Amino acid sequence: MTPLDLVLTPSGLRFLGRRFPCAVGRGGLSGRKREGDGATPVGVHRIVGMLYRPDRMARPADWALPIRPGDLWSDDSDDPxxxxxxxxxxxxxxxTLRRADRLYDLVILTDWNWPQAEPGRGSAIFVHCWRKPGHPTAGCIGLAPEDLRWIAPRIRYATRLIVPPLAGRL
Known part of the structure; x- marks a missing residue:
C-alpha cells in the first residue's frame, strides 16, 4: 500500500494521510461478489476512469469524462x-448514469469485473456520493460529496482502491 491508494479501514477510507467517512454495500464485504448481492468486493481494484456531470460541476481532473444524457451502465448478465x-x-x-439525484455527479470507476466481465460476477464498483452518512450503497463505496470532490483531482495513475477482508462493516 502507498499513500496514493484509497484504503478501506474500519474507520473510513484512507487517502493521502487523511481519513474520510464512507459507506459500503448493504451486503457488507464479500470475497464472492455476485450481481445484485449488494456487497462490496474485497480486493485490490485499479482506478480505470472518472465520470462527472458537466451541468453540475467543473471537470474534476483533466482525464475525467462527462456523463451525457442517455449514458447508461449495463448490469444485465445476459447483455453482450x-x-x-x-x-x-x-x-x-x-x-442510468445521468440521475436526477446527485449520487453520480462524480463517479470514480474501478476495474471490478472489467474489461472482460464474467456474467453474474457483479457490475460496476464505483466510488460515488453517498445518499446520506451511514446509508449503505448497492455495493459501491459512498462518500460525502465534498470529500469525493477533494479526492478526485488527487488521484494518480498508480491509485488503487484496496478493500481488505478485515475492514469490517462501516
Missing amino acids: DYNLMVRAPHPFGHE
Missing part, C-alpha cells in the same frame, strides 16, 4: 455489453 457504459435506448437491464 455487460458491465460497460452503453447508450440509450438499450434493450438490456441497465443503470
